[in-house]
Amino acid sequence: MRITDARVIVTCPGRNFVTLKIFTDEGVTGVGDATLNGRELTVASYLTDHVVPLLIGRDPARIEDTWQYLYRGAYWRRGPVTMSAIAAVDTALWDIKGKVAGLPVYQLLGGRSREGVTVYGHANAETVDEVLEEVARYRDLGYKAVRVQTAVPGLDATYGVSKDKMFYEPADAALPSESAWSTERYLDFVPSVFARVREEFGPDLKLLHDVHHRLTPIEAGRLGHALEPYALTWMEDPVPAELQEGFRLLRTHTRTPIAVGEVFNSIWDCHTLITEQLIDYIRATVVHAGGITHLRRIFDLAALYHVRSGSHGATDLSPVCMSAALHLDVSIPNFGLQEYMRHTPETDEVFPHGYWFEDGYLHPSEEPGLGVDIDEELAARYPYQPAYLPVSRLMDGTVHNW
Ligand code: GCO
Ligand code: MG
Numbered sequence: 326m327r328i329t330d331a332r333v334i335v336t337c338p339g340r341n342f343v344t345l346k347i348f349t350d351e352g353v354t355g356v357g358d359a360t361l362n363g364r365e366l367t368v369a370s371y372l373t374d375h376v377v378p379l380l381i382g383r384d385p386a387r388i389e390d391t392w393q394y395l396y397r398g399a400y401w402r403r404g405p406v407t408m409s410a411i412a413a414v415d416t417a418l419w420d421i422k423g424k425v426a427g428l429p430v431y432q433l434l435g436g437r438s439r440e441g442v443t444v445y446g447h448a449n450a451e452t453v454d455e456v457l458e459e460v461a462r463y464r465d466l467g468y469k470a471v472r473v474q475t476a477v478p479g480l481d482a483t484y485g486v487s488k489d490k491m492f493y494e495p496a497d498a499a500l501p502s503e504s505a506w507s508t509e510r511y512l513d514f515v516p517s518v519f520a521r522v523r524e525e526f527g528p529d530l531k532l533l534h535d536v537h538h539r540l541t542p543i544e545a546g547r548l549g550h551a552l553e554p555y556a557l558t559w560m561e562d563p564v565p566a567e568l569q570e571g572f573r574l575l576r577t578h579t580r581t582p583i584a585v586g587e588v589f590n591s592i593w594d595c596h597t598l599i600t601e602q603l604i605d606y607i608r609a610t611v612v613h614a615g616g617i618t619h620l621r622r623i624f625d626l627a628a629l630y631h632v633r634s635g636s637h638g639a640t641d642l643s644p645v646c647m648s649a650a651l652h653l654d655v656s657i658p659n660f661g662l663q664e665y666m667r668h669t670p671e672t673d674e675v676f677p678h679g680y681w682f683e684d685g686y687l688h689p690s691e692e693p694g695l696g697v698d699i700d701e702e703l704a705a706r707y708p709y710q711p712a713y714l715p716v717s718r719l720m721d722g723t724v725h726n727w
Contacts, residue, residue, distance in 0.1 A: 326349050326350060326351050326353070326384060326385055326386065326425070327349060327350045327382055327383065327384065327385075328347055328348070328349055328380045328381055328382065328383050328384075328385050329348050329349060329350050329381065330347075330348040330381070331345060331346065331347045331348065331372075331376075331377045331380050331381070331414075331417075332345070332346050332348075332701075333345055333359070333369050333372045333373045333377070334346060334699055334701060334704050335365060335366070335369050335709045336675060336699075336704035336705070336707045336708075336709070337707045337708060337709050337710045338669065338671035338672045338674070338675045338703075338704070338707040339492075339494075339668075339669040339671045339672055339707075340494055340496065340640060340641060340669075340672070340712065341360065341362075341365045341496075341709055341710065341712060342358070342360045342365075342643040342672070342675075342676075343358075343359040343360045343361070343365050343368050343369050343372075343413075344356055344357070344358060344359065344360075344413070344643065344645060344676075344699050344704075345357045345359050345372055345413035345414060345417055346417065346699060346701075347380065347385065347414070347417040347418070347421065349385055349421065353385075353421050353424050353425060354420075354421070354698075355385070355416075355417035355418060355419070355420030355421035355424070355694065355695075356416070356417055356420055356645050356695070356697060356698060356699055357412065357413030357414060357415065357416030357417035357418075357420070357616070357645060357649075358412070358413060358416060358611070358612040358642060358643045358645040358646035358649070359372060359409050359410060359412065359413035359612065360409070360612060360641055360642065360643055360646070361405055361406065361409045361612075361613070362495075362496055362641040362714060363496055363712065363713045363714045364405070364406070365709070366709070367406050368406055368409045368410055368413075371406050371407065371410045372410050372413060372414075375399075375410075376395065376410055376414060379394070379395070379398075380414065385418050385421045385422070386418075386421075386422060386425070388415060388418045388419060388422065388618060389618060391414060391415070391418060392411060392414075392415055392615070392616070392618050392619070395410075395411045395414060396411060396615070402591075403590060403591045403593065404590065405588070405590050405613055407590075408590035408591060408613060408614060408615045408619075409590070409612055409613055411615050411616060411619075412611055412612050412613065412614065412615050412616035412619070413612070413616070414616070415615065415616025415617055415618050415619070416611060416612075416616050416617060416645065416646075416649045416695070419433070419616070419617045419618075419649070419652075419694075419695065420649075420694040420695040420697075421694070422694075423693050423694035423695065424693045424694040426693065427693045428693055429652065429689060429690060429691055429692060429693060429694070429695075429696065430617070430649070430652040430689075430694060430695055431651075431652040431653075431655050431656045431689055434617075434621070434652060434653065434656040434657075435656050436656065437655055437656065438655065438656055438657060438658055438660065439655060439660065440686070441655075441683070441684075441685075441686025441687065441688050442651055442654040442655055442660070442663050442686055442687045442688070442689070443469055443470060443662055443663065443685060443686060444468070444470070444638070444662070444663045444664065444665035444682070444685065444686065444687050445468065445469075445470035445471060445472050445531065445533055445662055445663075445664055445665065446463040446466070446468045446470075446471055446472070446665060446666075447471075447472050447474070447485070447493055447666060448460040448462070448463055448471045448472065448473050448474075449473075449474040449475065449485050449486045449487060449490065449493070450475055450476070450486065450490075451475070451476045451486065452475065452476070453475060453517070453518050453521050455475075456473060456474075456475045456518065456522070457521065457522065457525055459490060460473060460522055460525075460526060460530070461526075462490075464526065464530060466685075467683070467684040467685040468685050469530070469531055469685040470530070470531035470532075470533060470558060470662055470685075471530060471531070471532060471533070472485075472532075472533040472534065472535060472561075472664075473518065473519065473522055473532055473533070473534055474486055474534065474535060475514075475518050477507070477510050477511050477514050477515075478510065478514060479507065479510050480504070480505060480506065480507060480510060480511075481504060481505060482502075482504040482505075482715070483504075484535070484537045484539075484717075484727070485535055485537070491667050492640065492666075492667060492668070492669050493639075493640060493666055494640055495639075495641075495714055495715065496641065496712040496713055496714050497712070497715065498712065498713060498715075499710070499711045499712065499713070500711075500713060501713040501714065501715055501716045502713075502715045502716070503715065503716045503717070503718055504715055504716075504717055504718070504727075505717075505718055505719070505720055506539065506717045506718065506719055506720075506725050507719070507720055508539065508540065508544060511539065512540075512544065512547065512548055512551075515534070515548065515551075515552070516548075516551040516552060516555075519532065519534070519552055519555040519557070520554075520555060522555070523554075523555040523556070528556065531558040531662070532555065532556075532557050532558060533557060533558050533559050533560075533561065533584075533662075534552070534557060534559075534560055534561065535561040535562060536548070536560060536561060536562055536563045536564075537561075537562055537726075537727070538562045538563075538564065538565045538566075538726040538727075539717075539725070539726055540563050540564055541564060542563075542564050542571045542572065542574040542575040543574060543575075543578070545560070545563030545564050545575050545579075546574065546575050546577070546578025546579050547578070548560065548563065548579075548581075549563065549575070549578065549579025549580070549581035549583070550578055550579045550581070552579075552581050553579065553580055553581055557581050557582070558582065558662070559581075559582045559583060559584035559605065559606050559635065559662075560579075560581045560582070560583055560584070561583075561584045561585070561608070562584070562585055562587065562608075563575060563583060563585075565726050566585050566586070566588075566589070566594070566595075566598065569594075569595070569596075569597035569598050569603070570597060572585075572598055572601075572603035572604065573601070573603060575603075576603050582605035582606065583603070583604045583605055583606070584604065584605065584606035584607075584608050584635045585598060585604050585606075585607070585608060586598075586604075586606075586607045586608035586609040586614075586635075586637070587608045587609070587610070587613075587637035587639075588613070589607075589608075589609045589613070589614060590609075590613050590614050590615065591614065591615060591619065592619065592622055592623050592626060594609075595607055595609065595623065595627075596626065599623075599626055599627050599630050599632050600626075600630055602630050602631065602632070604632060605631075605632060605633065605661075606632065606633050606634065606635035606661045606662070607623060607624070607627050607632050607633075607634060607635065608635045608636060608637050608664075609623055609636065609637070610636040610637040610638065610642060610646060610650055611636075611642075611646050611649040611650050611653070612642055612643075612646040613637075616649075617649055617652070617653060620636075620653060621653060621657070624653070624657050624659060625657075627659060628657070628658055628659040632659070633659045633660065633661030633662075634653075634654065634657060634659060634660050634661050634662075634663075635661045635662045635663070635664070636650050636653075636654065636663050636664065637664055638650065638663055638664035638665050638666060639664065639666050640666045640667075640668055640669075640672075643668075643672070643676055644668060644672065644673065644676035644678045644680075644697055645676060645678075645695070645697050645699070647665075647678075647680065647687075647697075648678055648679075648680055648689065648690065648695040648696055648697035649695055650663060651663070651680050651687055651688070651689035652689050652695065654687075654689075655688075655689055663687065665682070665687060671707070674700070674703060675699060675700055675703050675704050675707070676697060676698070676699055676700075677697070677698055677700060678690065678696060678697040678698075679691070679692050679696035679697070680696065680697075714727060715727055
């Protein structure tokens with residue numbers, strides 16, 4: 326079997342997505358997600374201009390060889406653009422392999438390790454009273470785990486809080502919007518939110534919180550310590566993680582579990598965090614971390630050090646990424662949690678998929694391959710629209726981490 330064509334499809338059914346579709350001489354096709362929020366066209370160009378020409382004529386069965394060829398063969402390694410492009414090719418080749426074998430991809434990864442994939446939803450609101458209602462809504466939908474974010478009093482906009490409760494979309498403007506940030510107000514307020522939520526919902530519901538890279542290690546240590554009585558499942562991205570060693574300091578100050586990794590794109594971004602047991606959950610996902618092949622390598626390393634998976638699953642990761650993530654989630658021994666932000670009905674229509682939600686669990690499709698596709702005709706009706714993530718500034722105007 327040979328690859329005859331590969332197309333890069335950019336579409337905006339409510340938000341932008343970049344998808345690679347690979348075609349073969351035997352009519353079998355495969356899809357891979359290549360979406361990089363706010364930088365979509367760079368990955369589309371990387372694929373169209375520099376990767377697609379290298380795929381034509383290759384044997385789609387050679388997944389590892391193709392991965393190494395694209396990674397080592399480019400000379401320039403790593404980075405979100407390169408790794409998202411490689412991820413798209415890798416994901417599409419796993420899809421093809423599954424279809425050729427007549428098996429869902431999780432069977433090729435060793436088969437099921439669990440009955441379903443536990444997911445967490447996003448409860449967010451302006452006030453604590455409202456967020457209690459949101460948490461209750463997720464609990465009533467069957468969710469076993471809920472991420473809780475509220476507006477911080479005195480700040481105009483807070484990360485994670487949206488008007489539309491089901492379809493959170495952070496890339497909200499054609500040029501970046503800006504919002505003000507106060508670490509002092511945030512640290513003062515957040516513990517009181519979790520005190521209320523834990524009191525109301527008891528010990529069983531898993532609670533999570535995303536700090537979104539806003540703190541220093543010592544500030545994060547203070548927050549983690551203050552949250553200990555409320556037994557969070559994880560505190561996410563407390564500190565930007567370029568300096569992996571910085572987590573040693575944080576770790577000595579709190580027993581609140583730590584989850585990091587949605588912006589990581591290779592095993593090298595997290596090897597110190599994992600091998601020194603500085604984190605509890607690794608949140609890398611298929612589209613930004615080199616596809617199923619490389620993410621599995623990260624999860625296998627993590628398994629040796631008691632670190633579990635907690636893959637990113639925001640709306641800017643397409644249903645193609647979610648499908649691939651679920652096949653991995655259901656098969657690996659050290660699965661932890663999977664983030665699940667629902668896509669809009671328009672997105673779901675453009676990407677017909679077979680995974681489904683029931684009673685707090687997502688289930689991968691049983692169809693051969695990944696069980697997801699792109700409707701190219703429909704996709705063409707939604708042209709690309711520039712959209713950026715916001716920029717954050719401290720009260721004195723200094724650019725901070727969003
Ligand atoms: C999450 C993330 C997202 C990101 C978004 C950026 O935990 O889901 O932090 O909300 O901000 O994916 O593109
Ligand atoms: Mg996050």
